[in-house]
Amino acid sequence: GDSVTQMEGPVTLSEEAFLTINCTYTATGYPSLFWYVQYPGEGLQLLLKATKADDKGSNKGFEATYRKETTSFHLEKGSVQVSDSAVYFCALTPTGTASKLTFGTGTRLQVTL
């Protein structure tokens, strides 16, 4: 079945550091790929998405590119802020009309001054 693997956390960075959170997936066909974020005390929010190969999703300075050849969707940000501290989840939905999400285990990011 479909699965998502993302790097273990927690990840601790200083403010203005470069962030990469790795995500790889296993799925048939061409799934849609997502990054969700959960800030402390809040619900899950969609951060960005990409629906076909080579698409780049971007939002709030975060980017991720859908790489079919490496089955990856790594999350990057050039300069993190303390306010980016949260748990980040990579997820996919299969090709077709069903849209249940398959999630990775989440990566906690802690940004310090």
Add this chain to the structure above:
Amino acid sequence: GAGVSQSPSNKVTEKGKDVELRCDPISGHTALYWYRQRLGQGLEFLIYFQGNSAPDKSGLPSDRFSAERTGESVSTLTIQRTQQEDSAVYLCASSRAGNSYNEQFFGPGTRLTVL
């Protein structure tokens, strides 16, 4: 309200008791999903409702779990004879239509603790 709401926010119960969790989706959203997040794990899909179609129950872990939804409104997730392994945060989400291009909006979750 503007977002997905869930109640209760926290529920503590004894092993063997039944519990009922409630989800109010965003008005006009035809699709509704239940997920479970156990400690240190990702979210697991449980069940999906789309309009008046038969629900996709493929993620329900056992016959102790069931869910209902009336039309495009409130949904309830019922867990009978709760076990300690049912302890988790139960998340509900809704979207405008059931295809992969529609963003799912999540509620704050219900934290269930089975003693």
